Amino acid sequence: MTAxxxxxxxxxVSALERHLEAAASRRSENDPVVVAAYxxxxxxFEDYDDALMDAYGEVTPLEVYTGDEDEENDDLEGDDLEGDEDERYIGLSGDDTDDLDFEDSEK
Incomplete structure (x- = not known):
């Protein structure tokens, strides 16, 4: 972890850029380069969120979910997360979205 x-x-940001490059040159549905970048x-992201908490007592409004912990993954489109218990995805945290006012933020 980076403190x-x-x-x-x-x-x-570098990890996101590598993921974009891997996705753009993906050779198969389960390309190991894309999976590793993912x-x-x-x-x-988890390291960044931890660093924010340690330094400032803040977190992002996102969470990393694992496929075996959250049954809501069944609602996701695509086969990338199905059947792989180690897969994770980043999404909005349910508890943090209640206070967001997206209409005001677009002005």
């Missing part, structure tokens, strides 16, 4: 939030953010994004 400094700015450094953790940089690692997260997991790197989830790991980097």
């Amino acid at each position: 400094e939030p700015r450094a953790a953010l940089s690692v997260l 997991r790197d994004v989830a790991d980097a």
